[in-house]
Amino acid sequence: MEQGTVLEMRGICKYFPGVRALEQVDFTLREGEIHALMGENGAGKSTLIKVLTGVYPKDGGVILLSGTDGPVHIKSPQDAQNAGIATVYQEITLCPNLTVAENMYIGRTKGPVTNWRKMISDAGRLLDELGIPAHPKQQLGNCSIAVQQMVAIARAVDMECKVLILDEPTSSLDEQEVQKLFKLMRDLKAKGVGIIFVTHFLEQVYEVCDRITVLRDGQLVGEYIIEDLPRVQLVSKMLGKDFDDMADIKSDSDTENIDYESTPVYEAMGLTGTTGIKPFDFEIHKGEVNGFTGLLGSGRSESVRAIFGADRVTRGVVRIDGKPVKIRKPLDAMKHGISYLPEDRKLDGIVGDLSVRDNIILALQVMKGFFKPFSRAQAEQFADEYIKLLNIKTASSDTPIKSLSGGNQQKVILARWLLANPVYLILDEPTRGIDVGTKVEIQKLVLKLASEGKSVTFISSEIDEMIRTCSRLIVMRDGKVVGELKGKDLNQNKIMATIAGGES
Amino acid sequence: MTTPEPKLKTGRSVKDIFGKLFFNQLLIPLVALLFLVILNLFADPSFFKITLEKSSTGFYILSGNLISIIDNGSELAILAIGMTLVTAASGGQDISVGSAIAIAGSIVLRVIKGLSPSISGGELALYLIFAFVLCVIVSALFGAFNGALVAFFKIQPMVATLILFTAGRSIAAWINNNENISINDDRFKYFGNFLPGIPVPTPVFISAICMIVIAVVLKFTNLRLYSQAVGINSSSSRLNGINPKMIKLLTFIILGVCVAVCGFIKVSRTASITYAVIANNIEMDAILAVALGGNNLGGGKFNMTASIIGAYVIQFLTTTLFKFKVSSTAISAYKAVVVIFLIILSAPVVRRGLSNLKNKYIASRSQVKKEGV
Numbered sequence: 047m048e049q050g051t052v053l054e055m056r057g058i059c060k061y062f063p064g065v066r067a068l069e070q071v072d073f074t075l076r077e078g079e080i081h082a083l084m085g086e087n088g089a090g091k092s093t094l095i096k097v098l099t100g101v102y103p104k105d106g107g108v109i110l111l112s113g114t115d116g117p118v119h120i121k122s123p124q125d126a127q128n129a130g131i132a133t134v135y136q137e138i139t140l141c142p143n144l145t146v147a148e149n150m151y152i153g154r155t156k157g158p159v160t161n162w163r164k165m166i167s168d169a170g171r172l173l174d175e176l177g178i179p180a181h182p183k184q185q186l187g188n189c190s191i192a193v194q195q196m197v198a199i200a201r202a203v204d205m206e207c208k209v210l211i212l213d214e215p216t217s218s219l220d221e222q223e224v225q226k227l228f229k230l231m232r233d234l235k236a237k238g239v240g241i242i243f244v245t246h247f248l249e250q251v252y253e254v255c256d257r258i259t260v261l262r263d264g265q266l267v268g269e270y271i272i273e274d275l276p277r278v279q280l281v282s283k284m285l286g287k288d289f290d291d292m293a294d295i296k297s298d299s300d301t302e303n304i305d306y307e308s309t310p311v312y313e314a315m316g317l318t319g320t321t322g323i324k325p326f327d328f329e330i331h332k333g334e335v336n337g338f339t340g341l342l343g344s345g346r347s348e349s350v351r352a353i354f355g356a357d358r359v360t361r362g363v364v365r366i367d368g369k370p371v372k373i374r375k376p377l378d379a380m381k382h383g384i385s386y387l388p389e390d391r392k393l394d395g396i397v398g399d400l401s402v403r404d405n406i407i408l409a410l411q412v413m414k415g416f417f418k419p420f421s422r423a424q425a426e427q428f429a430d431e432y433i434k435l436l437n438i439k440t441a442s443s444d445t446p447i448k449s450l451s452g453g454n455q456q457k458v459i460l461a462r463w464l465l466a467n468p469v470y471l472i473l474d475e476p477t478r479g480i481d482v483g484t485k486v487e488i489q490k491l492v493l494k495l496a497s498e499g500k501s502v503t504f505i506s507s508e509i510d511e512m513i514r515t516c517s518r519l520i521v522m523r524d525g526k527v528v529g530e531l532k533g534k535d536l537n538q539n540k541i542m543a544t545i546a547g548g549e550s
Numbered sequence: 551m552t553t554p555e556p557k558l559k560t561g562r563s564v565k566d567i568f569g570k571l572f573f574n575q576l577l578i579p580l581v582a583l584l585f586l587v588i589l590n591l592f593a594d595p596s597f598f599k600i601t602l603e604k605s606s607t608g609f610y611i612l613s614g615n616l617i618s619i620i621d622n623g624s625e626l627a628i629l630a631i632g633m634t635l636v637t638a639a640s641g642g643q644d645i646s647v648g649s650a651i652a653i654a655g656s657i658v659l660r661v662i663k664g665l666s667p668s669i670s671g672g673e674l675a676l677y678l679i680f681a682f683v684l685c686v687i688v689s690a691l692f693g694a695f696n697g698a699l700v701a702f703f704k705i706q707p708m709v710a711t712l713i714l715f716t717a718g719r720s721i722a723a724w725i726n727n728n729e730n731i732s733i734n735d736d737r738f739k740y741f742g743n744f745l746p747g748i749p750v751p752t753p754v755f756i757s758a759i760c761m762i763v764i765a766v767v768l769k770f771t772n773l774r775l776y777s778q779a780v781g782i783n784s785s786s787s788r789l790n791g792i793n794p795k796m797i798k799l800l801t802f803i804i805l806g807v808c809v810a811v812c813g814f815i816k817v818s819r820t821a822s823i824t825y826a827v828i829a830n831n832i833e834m835d836a837i838l839a840v841a842l843g844g845n846n847l848g849g850g851k852f853n854m855t856a857s858i859i860g861a862y863v864i865q866f867l868t869t870t871l872f873k874f875k876v877s878s879t880a881i882s883a884y885k886a887v888v889v890i891f892l893i894i895l896s897a898p899v900v901r902r903g904l905s906n907l908k909n910k911y912i913a914s915r916s917q918v919k920k921e922g923v
Contacts (some may be wrong), residue, residue, distance in 0.1 A: 063909045105910075356789055377791035388789055397783045399850045404775060411772060412791040419772045462790075 050077045051111045052208050052240040053098075053131075059106030060264075062094050065441070067093040069106070071266045073259055075209060075240040077112075080231060082251045082272075083244045085261035086284055086481040088451045089440055091244050094261070095211055099126040112208065124153075129297060132207035134198045134215050142187030142194075146173070146180045150201045172200055177226055179219055192219045199227065210234060211242045214479055216250060220341045220507070228254050231527050246481055247508075248277055260284055285483050303332045304517065309368040311501045312384070312470050314353060317362030321348040324526040325361065325526065328353070330501045333491060337504045338511045340522035340545055347389050348504055349522065350472045353503075354379045354386040380413050385468035387459055389475045389505075391452070395459045398448035402440050403429035405447045405458050409466045432461035437487070453480035460488070470501045477506055489515050521545055575844040578895050579859040582842070586866045590615075590873070592753070597873060602749060612749045615869055623865030624753035625651075625812040628760045629832065630839040630861040632805030634852050638776035639794075639801040640700050641849025642707025643837045647809050649718020650692050651829035654813025656722040657685040659731040659823055662738060674737055686810040693806020694799060697922040701798035715833070732822035742819030753815050760811060761858060768854065777801055781849030835864050842892055844901065861893075 053075040060068040068090045077083050085091045096102045098109065100120040108117040122125050126133070140149045147169035151160075165320045169182040178196045180189050186197060195215060202210055212231075216224050231241055231254060243255060251258065251272075258275055260267040260283045260546055267283050275283075318325040322435035323345040330336055338346035351357045355373040364373055366382050379386070388394035397405055406429045407420055414420070420428070429443040436457045441452055447458055456476060463471060473492065477485040492502050492515050506512050511534055512519060521529040521544040529544040590597040600614035629647055636644050661681035662674075692714060699710035741752050768774050776797050779787040784794040812832075817823050841847055842863060843856030867888055871881050894900060 354789075375791075375793075376789050377793075380791045386789065390788075393783075394786050394789050397779045397786050399782045400775075400778060404779075408775070408779065409790045411775065416772050416776065417770070419770065419775070 051075070051110075052077050054110040055094070055098065055107065056110070057107040058094065058097055058104055058109075060090075060097055060102060061105050063525050066264050068097065068264050070105075071261065071264070072269075074269065074294050075242060075267075076257075077234050077237045077240055079256045079436050080235055080241045080243055080254055082255040082258045083242055083261070084251065084258055084280065084284055085267075086483050088263075088454070089284070089481075090264040091260040091261055092213065092451070093264075095133070095213055095242070095244065099123050107126060128209035129204065130206070131211065132202035132205045132209070133211040133213065134195070135213045140186055140194060140198055141200075142185070144186060144187055145182065146184050146189070146197055147182035149164065149197060150182075150204060153204070168204075169200075172204055173197075175202070175231055176200055182545070186475075192223050196223070196227070199230065202232070207239060209242065212243070213244045213286060214246070215243075216245060216247060218409055219280065224250065242312075246479065246485070248482070249279075250278065251408050252277065281482055284481070294397065296515065304331050306331060310365070311367065312353070313368075315362065315363045315366040316531050317349075317352050319348070319352045319357045319359045321345075321351065321357045322525050323348045323352065326527045328520065328527075330503060332493070332501060333499050334518065335496045335502045335516050336518040336520065337506070337516040338520050339505070339509065339512055339541060340521060344522040344545075345525035346522050347474055348525070349390075349520075350386065350474055350503060350505065354472060356386065356388070371439075377412065380409065380466065380468075383467075383469035384472065385409070385463035385470070386472040387456075387463055387474060387476055389478070391456055393481075394476060396447045399446055401444050402433070402438070402447050402450070402458055403443035406432055406443075406461045406465060409462050413466060417471050428465055432465060436461050436464075453484040456480055456488075457484065464495075465503065468500065470503075471495065472503045474505045476504070477508070477511060485511070509538055513541070515536065561596065568570055574858065575853045575856045578844050578892065579842055579856055581865050582863045582892050583866060586863070586870055590870060593874070597870075605744065607744075607746065609744065609745050609747055610749055611751075613748075615873065617751065618697040619862065619865050620754050621751040622753075622869070623862045624757035625815055625829070625861050626832065626835055626839060626861040626865055627757045627858050628808050628812050628815075629805075629836040630843075631760060631764050631854065632801070632808035632847060633836045633840050634843070634854055634857040635773070635777055635801040636805050637837075637840050637847055638781045638847060638849055638852040640707050640798045641847075642700070643833075643840075643847065644696060644711045644802065644805055645708055645833045645837075646692075646696060646711040646714035646718055647805065647812075647830045647836055649715050649722070650689060650806070650809045651813040651816055651832065652722035652823070652825055653692065653717050654685045654689045654727065654810045655817035655823050655828055656725040656825070657688055658682070658814055658817050659733065660726050661685075662733055663726075663731050674735060678738070682810075682814055685813060686807055689810035690803050690806040690814065693802040693804070693809065696806075697799035697802025700802065701795040719825050722823075722828075726823075728825070730822065730824075732820075734821075739818055740820050742815050742817070742821075748877070753819075756811065756815060760808070764854065774852075778851050782851070786825045812839065836891060838893075839864055842889075845893075 051074060053073075055071065055073040057069050057072070058071045059066070071090065071094060073083075073094065083091050093102065097104045098120070100122045103121070109120065111118050114129075118129060120129060120131075123133075132346060136197055141152070144152065147166045149182050150169050150172070151165050166182045175181065176196070176199075178193060178200060180197060183345070186194055189197070199212070199215060215227060219227060231243070235241060243251070245251060255272055257269060257271055258280065259269045260280070272368075284403060308331055310331050313329040315327050316325040317328065326349060328349070338349055340346045349355065352359050352362075353373075355375050359373065364371055371378075371382055373382065376386070392522065397408065403425055409427050410428070411420060426443060432438070433440060433443060438450075438457045438461065439454050447455055450458065460476065476488050485547055489511065492504055494503055504512065504515050516536070518530065518532040519541065520527055521531065521541065523545065531540060551796055597615050600612055600616055602610050603613055605611045633643065633647070636642070658681045661684055662677055665677050665680070696707075696711050696714060699713075700707050701707045703710075740746075741756070743752065744750075776787070776792055779792060780794040780797045781792070787794050812829065816828055837847070839861035840857050842860030843853055843858075845852045859916060867885060868881065871884050872878075878882050
């Protein structure tokens with residue numbers, strides 16, 4: 047091992063039934079660097095991380111760590127932790143029913159007796175130091191997802207790790223929180239910690255990373271110094287082909303044809319619910335793509351949930367095609383042709399142990415009724431059709447959905463709602479935590495659906511994604527609709543200004 | 551008796567067939583059954599003897615250990631059906647079924663006794679139907695009570711059903727003023743014993759009917775999909791238009807109906823009831839049957855056939871132990887030893903370990919293939 051290297055992985059192989067997840071992959075992490083691990087869905091990023099952290103046993107290759115002679119054998123996450131490898135996963139893996147302090151120290155207390163007072167004061171100090179707005183005695187489940195994520199990072203940081211792995215840590219953070227996290231990362235880097243950063247946000251890679259390793263289809267594409275690899279090249283290396291610029295997608299849809307004078311497909315007046323949003327008016331026309339935007343917690347998700355009847359609606363008038371209707375529960379909305387892809391894929395979207403097929407037919411099946419199950423052949427036909435249409439990477443339609451990669455899971459959920467053949471499709475963060483290629487696919491799909499006359503509400507934390515797809519943006523702040531932007535006003539600066547408020 | 555032995559017809563695919571069976575959920579209960587069969591074959595081949603004898607009522611009936619197993623296993627198999635559904639949808643178990651059977655049986659006896667101081671002629675059939683319908687309704691209501699606690703008040707199933715578990719036998723005794731009721735009409739015993747002229751015990755037919763009914767229900771409704779979806783991810787199910795609360799409630803009501811059928815068979819066997827003893831500990835055996843079938847007791851995916859086979863395995867084990875002259879006080883301890891072994895084998899962790907082994911095997915094979923090319 048060279049001087050200054052903290053971690054070296056050589057010739058790592060990992061096989062799953064019928065799939066080679068990793069084939070002869072090398073990865074080197076140097077002291078005090080932030081190293082981005084990039085690749086599409088199923089490129090092998092997560093598998094590599096899981097091999098490194100002992101979640102999966104490797105089928106070949108060696109792992110070398112600084113300070114130890116010869117290869118190390120990491121057989122469990124506990125081994126990894128002891129070897130100084132700390133991980134923060136994309137999905138929160140802490141216990142929501144314990145307090146913040148307990149979560150930070152769980153599994154790390156020595157001996158049978160816990161010094162609660164010391165634990166709480168230590169936790170408090172660390173939280174202060176990192177600027178995390180949480181109290182040690184607070185129950186973790188009561189914190190926002192962003193704060194939970196930061197507590198997970200605080201836990202990792204406190205473990206005095208040599209290698210810190212951040213697997214999509216920013217996907218649920220807003221811009222300010224991301225900056226806090228980056229500051230934290232730079233501090234740690236200065237202390238000599240090697241950081242592996244897995245993310246789908248290209249901007250963030252270029253903002254904070256020193257080096258990039260690109261994987262594709264389980265193989266190493268290469269390792270690059272950040273200055274040597276412009277963005278476009280990175281993307282083309284990840285996709286393995288020349289990248290047709292995402293900025294072009296909008297041009298092949300014509301949003302000018304929407305008839306704003308016609309009766310809206312969906313119209314709500316004074317809609318409000320129990321989740322803390324103020325009454326709002328909303329309408330969407332045939333063939334229109336609009337979006338809700340705002341910071342995390344601004345009420346954008348709560349608004350669309352109210353439209354779908356996912357949370358209790360207390361007041362408001364809803365009209366579909368001009369006719370007043372009552373939407374009290376999701377099934378009512380579904381019967382009126384509304385589909386909703388929820389924000390939290392793991393919690394509200396997938397039914398993990400069920401097969402891809404069952405997950406695809408679920409919504410249509412429920413609409414058809416309890417006493418009218420689809421025949422096996424019919425279900426298989428639906429599943430195969432959509433697996434092909436959306437290019438879902440799965441061994442078969444019998445595979446449990448939980449064993450698919452994030453982007454493919456998302457495609458299955460999309461397939462579910464496309465199969466239900468809605469007139470109005472609500473997509474809440476459909477591109478969160480998935481790779482660039484799939485993101486573009488989904489955005490193109492949204493525009494295609496609109497051109498076929500469907501209406502789509504699209505929510506994304508990435509503003510440029512919204513600008514590319516939406517023809518109208520509803521801006522929210524603190525549970526209230528504070529503005530509506532369209533046409534020339536649809537640009538980054540104007541949106542930022544509206545979200546922030548103040549002078550316009 | 552089916553045995554999981556690979557057939558050599560297709561040659562090449564023997565390994566695949568074996569592999570498929572090896573990781574099938576039915577494997578554990580079937581192997582357990584096979585093990586018990588072999589054990590008995592070696593110990594005493596006459597265990598499997600079935601004879602046709604003239605009974606005290608003057609008809610020829612089948613008797614033998616195997617007949618006794620499928621006869622006495624009927625209640626357990628019926629309960630396993632309901633318990634599997636409850637487990638799948640709510641991720642917990644109903645421990646009140648034994649007590650609920652006592653209530654159901656008590657109601658049947660009360661109705662028959664109360665309505666007929668002197669039963670004569672064809673009226674009994676009418677009373678029986680009335681008694682049965684009433685006990686189904688009441689058991690379903692008790693099921694709904696349990697289900698409502700679980701679904702609407704989000705109480706853990708075991709805690710929610712603890713209430714009826716504790717109170718059930720008292721309620722059963724109270725229904726008949728704690729009297730020892732017995733029915734002197736032999737026709738009442740038909741359902742727990744033999745119908746005149748038919749050599750197979752009636753409970754066997756009743757449990758077969760229950761299995762056919764549930765098979766039809768699972769085939770022609772979405773009960774399987776809905777209860778699995780609710781058990782795996784209730785929040786996501788709700789956003790797909792399913793009403794998780796109603797599904798949970800429904801599974802408890804179905805279990806209630808199963809309980810009613812069991813209660814009816816139980817009291818018909820002896821035409822009497824002992825409140826403290828009837829269907830004692832049957833809830834544990836029913837839960838065991840579900841676990842033995844390789845079903846996750848935490849809810850989600852289920853295999854109904856495996857649960858039902860599991861129920862008969864437990865009955866087979868009980869009968870075998872009796873045959874080995876294990877005293878009835880020690881029988882639970884012996885059963886526990888066997889059960890520990892079986893449960894460990896069918897535990898999801900072990901199964902996952904096994905399937906990891908399989909994955910490794912396949913991966914290494916595909917690797918070899920690749921290198922070969």
